[in-house]
Amino acid sequence: MNMTTRVSRLRGDRVTLAHGGGGRAMRDLIEEVFTDVFRPPGREDQARLTSEALQEAGAQLAFTTDGYVVTPVEFPGGDIGKLAVCGTVNDLAVGGARPLWLSASFIIEEGCEIALLRRIAATMAAEAEAAGVRIVTGDTKVVEKGGCDTLFVTTSGVGAIPPGRDIAAVNIRPGDVAIVNGVLGDHGATILAARGDLALSTPIESDCAALGHLMEDVIAAAPGMRAARDLTRGGLASALNEMAAEAGVTVELSDEALPIRPEVRGMCEILGLDPLYLANEGRAVLFVPEAQAEAALAAMRARPEGEGAAVVGRAVTAGRIPVVTKTAFGGTRIVDMLVGEQLPRIC
Incomplete structure (x- = not known):
C-alpha cells in the first residue's frame, strides 16, 4: 500500500517526544516518513545483503561514515538529506569504490515539522536512486527542544573496490596533473548567504552532487589515475595539503587556473575569506599522469557534475x-592547511 492510498496515522504536524518513545507513534513516524520512501529490504534490526561486486577475487570492501549538522537544513541547491547521501557516496567513490548501500540515522528535535522530514526523506531517496545506491537500514531518535538544531543526520556507506584498483594519495608522482571537476566554493558561499546573518544576497546554489558515476567514467578514460579527494570542509587547500603530505610531493597551483565564480570571489573579498578554503559538496580533485589529463578532462566534461x-x-x-x-602578478604564495574553520556548521 503506498502513500497515495493509505490514510496517514500521524497526528499533528510536528514531531513530539512520543515519536521517539518506541511505541506506536514512533512506528508510524518511521514507516510513513522513512521506510515507505526508502523501502529497505526487510524490517529486521540489520540489513541482509549480497552483491556480485564483492564476490570477485581480490575485491575490497570499502566502508565510511559521516555526520551532517548543517544549518539551515534546507538551502538553495539542496538540503541536509541530499548532503548526507552525496557526501557518503563521494567518500566511497573518490577511493575507487563503487557505492552499494547506505544507512541513515536521524536525530530529530522535538517540534520539527513532519512536512520537513518528508521533503528530506524524498530528497534522499531520489539522490540514492540517481547515484545507484540503496538506503537499506537506519535509526530514528527524538530529543527534547534544544537538544539539537532541528535535525542531524548520520550516514554510513558500503562499497566495493574492484580487483586491481588502487587509488590513494601515496601514489601521486611528480609530473602528475591536478584536476577539479567544477567551480570551487559554491557550497560554502551558499550556506553563508542562506543564514542571512550578514544581509548578503547571491544567486549561487550549492554544488552538492554525487560523484560515483563521474569517477567511474574518469577511471575508464584515465586508468592510470593516482588519487582523488572530495573537497568538503577545508576546501581545495586542505585536501591538497593532506594529499601532498601523504605522497611526499609539493603541489603547485595557478591562481589564474582556479575556477571560481566572480560572485564567490566578491563575497570572499568582502568578508576576508579565501575561496580555496570554502567547503564544496560536489567537487573533487583528481591526480592523473600528464599523458592522461586530456582524456580525464573530456570524461568529466561529458557529465553535468x-x-x-x-x-x-x-x-x-x-x-x-x-x-x-x-x-x-608572477609571485608565489603559500597555501597552508586551514587552522580552525572559516565557517561552522557547513555540512
Missing part, C-alpha cells in the same frame, strides 16, 4: 612547502 572541469596545477618534487600557488 563535471562541466566546469579544469586543470588547476601539478605535483612536483617535494620542497619545503606542501602547496603553493602562482599569483597573477
